[in-house]
């Protein structure tokens with residue numbers, strides 16, 4: 001179901017490419033983004049990050065997740081994203097072996113070449129989940145992993161879609177869809193994935209105690225924080 005059904009903010013809605021093209025230059029200033037999902041990544045028990053040879057980072061965006069992966073010892077990172085302006089930011093970080101402008105549902109990456117596939121904060125932009133899990137299954141080696149960090153549907157259902165502040169100061173929403181966890185589990189199971197871990201983060205004491213938004217994020221901070229909300233993270237292992 002479209003997230004717009006629950007939208008209480010009623011900002012203008014942009015397509016994925018329009019939205020992230022407009023957001024790309026300031027996306028990394030949303031320091032709170034990393035406060036949201038880096039701690040979740042750190043909770044994963046099953047993955048020995050430092051032993052991963054190759055990771056496919058789907059919807060890599062500016063490379064924010066890629067930075068975390070490199071810091072945790074991943075050797076080679078290949079990134080894919082639909083928005084050239086986001087890829088430009090990722091390219092500037094110099095951490096990717098390869099970056100491709102492509103849809104994560106049909107990437108140019110080689111089959112069965114990755115120890116792990118990561119998908120960060122992108123599933124809510126897909127009209128269907130199955131192609132994501134299918135493509136991830138095509139990319140991983142046998143017994144490889146998929147780590148998916150997503151925007152928690154609690155926030156969308158509470159009326160807060162993916163929102164950012166444009167250069168004009170006006171908020172904008174990026175088109176999205178709401179998926180319950182059961183939809184993810186069903187789509188993943190169809191592709192042979194087995195759920196190994198599920199972590200959630202909503203509004204908690206650590207979040208409330210976070211340092212206030214940096215000057216870089218300026219007045220847009222609270223709105224963007226509210227817009228992005230806290231993600232959930234799932235880890236699945238390919239079984240066949």
Ligand SMILES: C[S@@+](CC[C@H](N)C(=O)[O-])C[C@H]1O[C@@H](n2cnc3c(N)ncnc32)[C@H](O)[C@@H]1O
Pocket residue numbers: 016017020058059060061062063064065080081082083086102103104105119120121122125126
């Ligand atoms: C919120 S950003 C997340 C970027 C990065 N993973 C992170 O966590 O910071 C969402 C990204 O998903 C990308 N995206 C959305 N739909 C996509 C698709 N079908 N294929 C590839 N990239 C997509 C957008 O272009 C954008 O860069």
